[in-house]
Amino acid sequence: MSAVLPASDLRRARDYYERVVGVEVEDAPLLRGFMGHAGNGQRFLVYETTASHGDATAATFVVDDLETVMHELRDRGVVFEEYDLPGVKTVKGVLGMGPTGKSAWFKDSEGNTINVAQM
Secondary structure: OOEEEEEOOHHHHHHHHHHHHOOEEEEEHHHOEEEEEOOOOOEEEEEEOOOOOOOOEEEEEEEOOHHHHHHHHHHOOOOEOOOEEOOEEOEOOEEEEOOOEEEEEEEOOOOOEEEEEEO
C-alpha cells in the first residue's frame, strides 16, 4: 500500500517534498502528479486536484530514528503538531507508543496531515 495525497498547487507541493521533507521525486505525468521516494521502498503519489484534504492522517513514513528525522525536518522548517486529546498527548511533538514506538505529525504544504513513526 502507498499513500495518495491531494495538492491544490502541484509545484508548491513538489518543492515542499523535495526541499523541506528531503525526498526524491519523479514526474508522474499520466497520474497528473509526482511520485515521492521516501526510502526503504516507501513511495507516495501527490496529484493535483481541487478536492479538499481531511484532518485525519493521510500518510505515514516509517523511520528508524524519529528524533534524528524530526531534528532534520525542523531544520528545514517543518513544524510538528501538538495534540492534547483523550488518549493522545504529545510532548515536544512526540507521542510515545509502548516501549519503543513513537509518532509525530506535521502538515504538508497542502494541509495534509503526515505522520512520521518509529516502530
